[in-house]
Amino acid sequence: MKMSKLFVQTLREDPSDAEVVSHKLLARAGYIRKLTPGIYNFLPLMWRVLKKVETIVREEMDRAGAQELLMPFVQPKELWEESGRWEVYGKELMRMKDRHDRDMCLGPTHEEVITSVARDGLKSYKQLPVNLYQIQSKFRDEVRPRYGLLRGREFIMKDAYSFDLDEKGLDKEYENMAQAYKRIFDRCGLDTKMVQSDSGAIGGSVSHEFMVITDTDAGENDVFYCNSCDYSANSNHAISKLPTAVVDGGEYFTQKEIVDTPNTHSIEDLSEFLKIPSTLILKTLVYIVDKSPVLALIRADKTVEETKLMNAAGGIEIRIATSAEIAELMEQNGFCAVPGFIGPMKGVKTVIDETARDMKNFVVGINQTDKHMVGANLEDLGLEDIKFTDIRLVDAGDFCPVCGKPLFVTKGIEVGNIFKLGTKYSKPMNAVYTDADGKNVPYVMGCYGIGISRTAAAAVEAHHDEHGIKWPISIAPYHVVVVPVSTNDETQMSCAEKIYKELIEAGVEAVIDDRDERAGVKFKDADLIGFPFRITAGKTLSEGLVEFKVRETGEVKNLTPEDAVKEVIQAVLG
Ligand code: ATP
Ligand code: MG
Numbered sequence: 001m002k003m004s005k006l007f008v009q010t011l012r013e014d015p016s017d018a019e020v021v022s023h024k025l026l027a028r029a030g031y032i033r034k035l036t037p038g039i040y041n042f043l044p045l046m047w048r049v050l051k052k053v054e055t056i057v058r059e060e061m062d063r064a065g066a067q068e069l070l071m072p073f074v075q076p077k078e079l080w081e082e083s084g085r086w087e088v089y090g091k092e093l094m095r096m097k098d099r100h101d102r103d104m105c106l107g108p109t110h111e112e113v114i115t116s117v118a119r120d121g122l123k124s125y126k127q128l129p130v131n132l133y134q135i136q137s138k139f140r141d142e143v144r145p146r147y148g149l150l151r152g153r154e155f156i157m158k159d160a161y162s163f164d165l166d167e168k169g170l171d172k173e174y175e176n177m178a179q180a181y182k183r184i185f186d187r188c189g190l191d192t193k194m195v196q197s198d199s200g201a202i203g204g205s206v207s208h209e210f211m212v213i214t215d216t217d218a219g220e221n222d223v224f225y226c227n228s229c230d231y232s233a234n235s236n237h238a239i240s241k242l243p244t245a246v247v248d249g250g251e252y253f254t255q256k257e258i259v260d261t262p263n264t265h266s267i268e269d270l271s272e273f274l275k276i277p278s279t280l281i282l283k284t285l286v287y288i289v290d291k292s293p294v295l296a297l298i299r300a301d302k303t304v305e306e307t308k309l310m311n312a313a314g315g316i317e318i319r320i321a322t323s324a325e326i327a328e329l330m331e332q333n334g335f336c337a338v339p340g341f342i343g344p345m346k347g348v349k350t351v352i353d354e355t356a357r358d359m360k361n362f363v364v365g366i367n368q369t370d371k372h373m374v375g376a377n378l379e380d381l382g383l384e385d386i387k388f389t390d391i392r393l394v395d396a397g398d399f400c401p402v403c404g405k406p407l408f409v410t411k412g413i414e415v416g417n418i419f420k421l422g423t424k425y426s427k428p429m430n431a432v433y434t435d436a437d438g439k440n441v442p443y444v445m446g447c448y449g450i451g452i453s454r455t456a457a458a459a460v461e462a463h464h465d466e467h468g469i470k471w472p473i474s475i476a477p478y479h480v481v482v483v484p485v486s487t488n489d490e491t492q493m494s495c496a497e498k499i500y501k502e503l504i505e506a507g508v509e510a511v512i513d514d515r516d517e518r519a520g521v522k523f524k525d526a527d528l529i530g531f532p533f534r535i536t537a538g539k540t541l542s543e544g545l546v547e548f549k550v551r552e553t554g555e556v557k558n559l560t561p562e563d564a565v566k567e568v569i570q571a572v573l574g
Contacts, residue, residue, distance in 0.1 A: 001478065003513040003522075007044045010525055020218040022460035023148025025469050029528045031477075038145025038153030042453075045529065048477035049456050050156060054135050056187045056474065057158045057450055064180040066131035066160055071113045073137060077103035079112040082429045088316050092140040106139035111425050111447060114161040118443060119431035122163055128433060128443070129169050131177075133160030135452060149457035150218055150413065156452040163443040165433070167422070170444045174206075174420055177448045181210050181416050188455055189472025190462060192415065195223050196233040198307050199419055206420040209234055210450075211412030212458040219411025224394050228405035234414075236307035239390055240398030240407055242355070245279040245301070249361035252276050253375030256361075261372045265340035267300045270372065274363060277301075282356055282364045282376075284342045286326050289315035293329050295348050296391060299355035305393035312351045312389045335367035343367050344381045352378075354388045413458045414451075421445040463552070469530025470551045478509045479572045481531040485519045485538035495546065496537040499561050506569045527551065533571070535564045 008030035015034070018024040026032045031046035042050060058068065077095075080086035086103075094106040107113070114132060122130060138157045145153045162173045178194060185192040192210040199207040211223055211234075224240070225232035233239070252274070264270040271278045281300035286293055287309060294313045296304045310318035321329070323339060330336050333345050343365030344350060361375045378386055396409040426432065426442035435441050456475065463470040473479060480503060484496035496512055503510040511531065513522045519538065526534050536547040545558040548567060559567065 001511045003481070003511055003525075004515050006511065008529070010528055017146075018148065020147045020150065020216060020461065021464055022150060022218060022457040025460055025464055025528070025530075026148055026457065029468060029530065032148065038142060038151070040149065040152060040154075045477040046456070049471070049475050050452055052475040052477075053188060053452050053456050054156075054158070057135065057184055057452065060180045060184045060187070061133050061158070061160060064131070064176050066133045066162075068134060069117075069132055070134050070136060071107070071110050071117070073107050073139075075105055075107050075110075075113055077105065079116055079429075080105065083112050083115070083425055084428055085112070090317055092142060094139050094141045107136075108138055108140040109157075109447075109449070110134070110159055111161065111421070111445075112429070115425045115429045115431045115445070118161075118163050118426075119429065122433055122443065125165055125433050125435045125441075129162060129164045129173060131160055131162040131173060133158060133448075147218055147220075147457075149453045150461075151220070152453065155454065158450040158452055160448040162446040162448070163426075164445070165435070165441070166444055170420055170422070170446050174418060174446050177418050177446070178208065181418065181448075181450070184450065185210060185212075185415065185455070188475055189459060190415065190455070193223065193225065193232055193412065195225070195412070196237050197414075197417070198234065198236040198311065205422060208418050209412075209414045210416035210418075212415055212462055213410050213412050214461055215411060216461065217411075218458075218461045219413050221412045221414055222409055223412040224396070224407045224409050226400035226403060226405055226407055229400060229403040231400050231402045231407075234412075235393060235409075236305060238394040238407075239401045240394040241401060241404060242398060246277050247279055247299070247358045247360065247362075249276065249280040249363065249375060252280065253361050253363075256373065256375040256377075256380060258366065258368075258371055258373050260370060261341075262370045264370075264372075265338070269340075270363065271300075274372075274374070276363065280359070280362050282359060282362050284344060284365055286321040286329060286342060287313075287318055288321050288325060289313040289318050289349075293321060293325070293348055295342075295344060295350040296353070297344060297350060297356055298353035298392060299359060302353070302355055302395075303393040304353070304391055308389075308393075309351055309391040312391055313349060330367065333367070337365070337367040337369045341365045341367065341369050341371065343373075344383055346382050346384065350383060351391055352383070352386065352388050353391045355392060357388050413454070413461065415455045415458050416448075416450040418448045419446060421447055464530075467524070468528035471530045471532055472552075473532045473572060476509075476530065476532050478511045478531055479503075480508060480533040480535060480568050481511045481513055481526045481529075483513045483519070483522050483526065483534060483536045483538075485522075485536060487514055487516050491541055492537040495541055495561060496535075499535055499537070499546070499565055502565050503568060506565070506573065508568055508572050533568050535561075535568070537561075 014024040033041045164170045197209040222235035224238040278301040283300040285296045423442040432440040482500045484492040500512040534549040
């Protein structure tokens with residue numbers, strides 16, 4: 001490819017809405033152009049990268065025994081009603097009507113469609129197990145599309161679905177997929193951590209995410225991990241053992257009583273006023289889960305993990321209540337306390353965190369402004385049902401639930417996700433096979449996703465410097481750029497052309513920068529675009545040498561043209 005013909009316009013400035021490095025660099029280097037928020041054109045360079053990621057994914061999925069198909073992007077409401085998800089999937093599901101006024105949606109994921117495909121085709125136990133996958137655009141009307149390709153609304157995903165006879169079969173396929181995922185990300189030049197995670201809207205019981213670890217904002221997930229064993233989990237799923245703490249207020253409060261606690265709006269105010277550690281306060285937080293209020297009770301030095309609370313409350317959407325909503329809740333229940341003094345209330349759905357289990361003679365809000373109850377115990381709170389659920393966000397320094405050593409926290413970009421779905425879709429959709437005894441049995445399913453476009457962007461997050469992208473060879477749009485310093489210099493030009501030709505003939509993907517530009521401009525663009533290698537035909541040609549630069553390490557050396565060609569061929573083709 002001639003650089004003069006390559007469809008690429010590099011920009012001097014970052015787009016104004018670009019917050020993370022992959023978004024900035026992919027836009028500046030001419031890989032992507034935004035059409036509208038969360039929706040991008042993948043320009044020729046980007047498309048080459050995406051196709052390479054796709055090829056790696058295809059090769060490894062095929063190697064793992066899966067078969068590729070392609071399902072429709074537009075799906076009818078009826079299927080989503082069969083699974084029960086039409087009602088519960090939030091606003092991310094882009095719904096629309098066709099000309100016959102029929103409800104349709106754009107596929108955010110394909111469990112329903114694949115289950116219907118399987119149900120039509122997989123009738124006998126003799127046909128199982130099967131794993132089917134596709135690579136396709138998905139649409140999710142994300143609340144906050146951001147970070148370029150990392151969180152788009154339209155994006156490319158590989159989604160695979162396995163159908164097994166039983167749980168044992170699923171366990172085996174799940175492990176098979178975990179291995180395939182490891183190989184895929186390794187081949188894409190990405191170091192990933194496989195972490196336990198919540199199974200979210202897709203459902204099921206067990207799931208793991210593949211995280212690219214990063215210390216930047218691009219990592220939207222907090223990952224807790226142990227250095228002494230292999231425990232690691234997304235914060236939405238992580239559990240821990242707590243360090244010991246004072247949880248019995250017996251030495252502070254000899255009896256249960258209501259005391260004045262004026263202006264103690266925060267936990268700090270309250271613990272300072274009462275001169276007690278915050279571990280002796282049971283705090284009450286008000287959330288809205290699927291439009292209804294839910295109270296969360298938790299030891300005051302700890303934080304509620306919203307996904308855990310949402311799951312415990314059986315919902316699919318959660319947010320903290322506004323002060324107006326809290327006021328309304330108070331009024332409905334005959335109280336008028338302001339935040340800071342809220343406490344348990346009869347008749348309102350309540351989730352009690354595990355940390356409350358050992359608390360005794362503690363302090364708790366009683367829905368009266370400027371008052372708290374001290375020396376209280378759970379039985380005093382008028383709760384209908386005292387049941388403990390873990391809804392706590394782990395803190396770094398808590399202890400590993402497996403080996404008891406301290407946990408660390410880091411940030412991660414989720415590039416892949418594997419789920420054990422079990423019969424979550426096959427049962428309601430009556431997707432069954434006939435077993436050896438002629439009985440109908442629902443398939444035991446798994447599903448396995450990889451964000452193709454997110455993986456490419458994550459590779460930029462992991463491989464760049466202040467000058468631009470440093471693509472891993474395996475997914476670079478082109479392997480090498482050949483730069484004649486001056487296109488008017490015949491020796492330089494013919495040397496560059498010869499090198500370029502030899503590379504192409506050997507099967508290397510090469511670009512020759514034939515533009516009549518200053519060398520500085522060409523070098524800048526080469527660094528920005530991120531070609532893994534650059535061969536420059538310039539001054540050193542008088543000694544019969546070209547300059548050979550490795551983008552990843554910055555290493556520069558002078559080689560004969562033949563050796564430079566050899567090095568690239570060796571690195572690219574092995
Ligand atoms: P997230 O938690 O980041 O919203 P998710 O868990 O909802 O993602 P999955 O349903 O597990 O996503 O989808 C499989 C894969 O698709 C993810 O692991 C991720 O790589 C990719 N993906 C999901 N949402 C997006 C998005 N909005 N933009 C780009 N890629 C995405
Ligand atoms: Mg996921």
